Amino acid sequence: MTLPILFACLAGVLVGVSRQVNGRLSLSTSPLIASFWNHIVGFVALSILGLSIGGLIPEGAADAPWHAYLGGSIGVVFVAAGSWLIARIGAVNTALLVIGGQMVSGVALDLLQGVSAGLLASVLGVALILAGMALTQRRR
Amino acid sequence: MTTPSAPRLNPLHLLAAFGTGGLLTLMVHFNGELGRYGNALFSSWAAHGTGTVAALLLLAVLYPWRARNAGAKPHAPLWAYLGGISGAITVMLTSFAVNSPLALSGTLALGLAGQVIFSIVADRWGLFGLPMRRPDRRDLAAMVLILAGSALIILFGRGNA
Structure with a gap:
């Protein structure tokens, strides 16, 4: 059980590392160019991994609907936006606001899809996140 | 800076x-x-x-x-091009953790903790050549609220009830 916990924490750390590194690259180039390098380097790394362990292109892949392939293009904008923001509002603010936005939009997506499990906790969570955001924004 | x-x-x-x-x-x-x-x-x-x-x-x-x-911009060090490696490793770690007893909610919650702790350290020392920033008390209070709300949603809200 220790290993999964360690891996899950490390995954979060690496999300921060890549945003920091891409942010640094965008200072010397541009956020979109940083996002391009992030994707092509990740693509090469995952290609090498997939070719060495096998199973890179599984059988079911051809059956996936076209919209399932939209994630990559959204990711380009996501990485570019993160690189642009981190140089302006810092790592903590970027991380917290992106997490907040992910949580609130996730609850909205659930509601749109008719999933209402854990609604009370979700609504309370959204309220806390919005209160936190309002606090960041109050005049000092 | x-x-x-x-x-x-x-x-x-x-x-x-x-x-x-x-x-x-x-x-x-x-x-x-x-x-x-x-x-x-x-x-x-x-x-x-x-x-x-x-x-x-x-x-x-x-x-x-x-x-x-x-315009003229500072030269980028070679490591700055390698952010994608970090992303590729994240995928492997996450898919391993999601398929362990932690499941999706545990993986998300711990990942969130790792991300926030790293971002505090990164801002404090300006890691990887980005500007240093020090949080004030209001920033910390906002952090507690946002994290508490996110933990509520991950652990008791979305698809986990």
Whole structure:
């Protein structure tokens, strides 16, 4: 059980590392160019991994609907936006606001899809996140 | 490049960051769907591949505008090009953790903790050549609220009730 916990924490750390590194690259180039390098380097790394362990292109892949392939293009904008923001509002603010936005939009997506499990906790969570955001924004 | 007393943040930047979180939800949604047809490795590989093409197309479309705004910028060190390696490792760690007793909610909650702790250290010492920032008490209070709300949603809200 220790290993999964360690891996899950490390995954979060690496999300921060890549945003920091891409942010640094965008200072010397541009956020979109940083996002391009992030994707092509990740693509090469995952290609090498997939070719060495096998199973890179599984059988079911051809059956996936076209919209399932939209994630990559959204990711380009996501990485570019993160690189642009981190140089302006810092790592903590970027991380917290992106997490907040992910949580609130996730609850909205659930509601749109008719999933209402854990609604009370979700609504309370959204309220806390919005209160936190309002606090960041109050005049000092 | 130090900002001892952080200046008031631009509300548009905060809104942009919040909206970026919405993009992340969509991305995770689509990539998760692709992963169900294939597997986690394929989903991330395909997303990086289509993303590379999409970035090239966007760069081509925006080229005239960029060329006008090009100015002298500091040289980037080689490591700055390697952010994608970190992303690729994240995929493997996450798919391992999700399939352990931690499940999705535990993986998300611990990942969130790791991300926030790293970001505090990164801001404090200006890691990887970005500006240093020190949080004030109000920033810390905002952090507690946002993290508490996120933990509520991850552990007791979305799909975990």
